[in-house]
Amino acid sequence: MGKTTQRKHDLEYFTIEKIEQVVRAGDQVLLKSPKPNEPPYVARVDKLESNFKRNGKVEVKARVQWYYKPEDTSQGRKDYHGTKELFLSNHYDTQSVDCILGKCTVHSFRDYVKLGNVGDEEFYCRFEYNAVTEQFTLGDSDWSCICGRLYNPDHSPAAQMMVQCYGCKLRSEINHSICKDHVKMDSTFRRNVKMKHVLP
Template sequence: MSQQINPRKGDLNSFTIAGTNITIKADDCILLRSSNGNIDYVARVLQVNEGSVKIRWYYRPEETREGRKRFHGKKEVLLSNHTDTQTTGTIQGKCVVHSYEDYIQLERAGVDDYFCRFEYDAAKKRVVRIKSLYCECNMPYNPDEFMVQCDGCKRWFHPRCKNMTNKRAKQLEEFFCSTECSNGDANASEN
């Protein structure tokens, strides 16, 4: 059962970006014009008001203290706890921020498609990590990098971490990450 929320005075259900047919409402993801014009910012609309929106910022990995890591995808953003109010005139348009699981299922990501799997605590300046780590390097999966799955233990590995090129890994009919996996010991230990 959905609960109806009565807007406060000055709150709107939606607004249309001037000169377009793009309607913005609460819970939409939007692109905001940056002050330097280099790259647009990504945010989630929390509330629409007359002439402004209350938003929750997404950070790009390079905007955090930890910076961009090898496992970050090109289109990855981190949902922060940083909220703000922006004028509607700074909104460039809509975008879509997918869950990581939905993003890797896309046949082809569009220019306005992003994904999020981490949260960023802006006050503490730290990233909240996900639990799924892969390979011997214990890094989260990067959808922009090729990985190979072990036919024994079913774990995923970066070819470079197994001293292989991507080209060589793609040519393999079978891949075993260790001697134990090739002997079937990995499957026996899982049961």
């Protein structure tokens, strides 16, 4: 019995017909979880390709780069992780486009904190995660306090809000308001304080 041959072609885009949404390489998408009660997965589309088989069938697949949730990493979820926080991983996979539910948006942390209303399909990412070494790399924001904790944008109490000393304009002086109140913000402090890069 002969082998079924395949011809692969890169695609510029494909359309999710049910919602008439066009997906291209570079888009962030929601993918169906194999577990019925589990939220969708989030990934970035790296490449789209069609496989033409000898039997006449055509398969369209997407090579995706996965975003991990904090609880999916070796370190687990911490108190400074927001509910919408994701980590861009180096884990790539190939999925059928039938698993794609629709597009979503993964903002940079700096853009996310400027949003007024956050939609169900909006997330943010400030870390990259190496799924092999289980190491984190801080991305576009190093907003950490002198207490060593990173900023969680979900925390509404005033004590958890981050404030900055605009007089000195040092990024190291972005602190929780409650921590700032316990520190004398003088020139000696500004010279001696150092950022604590707290990774998840």
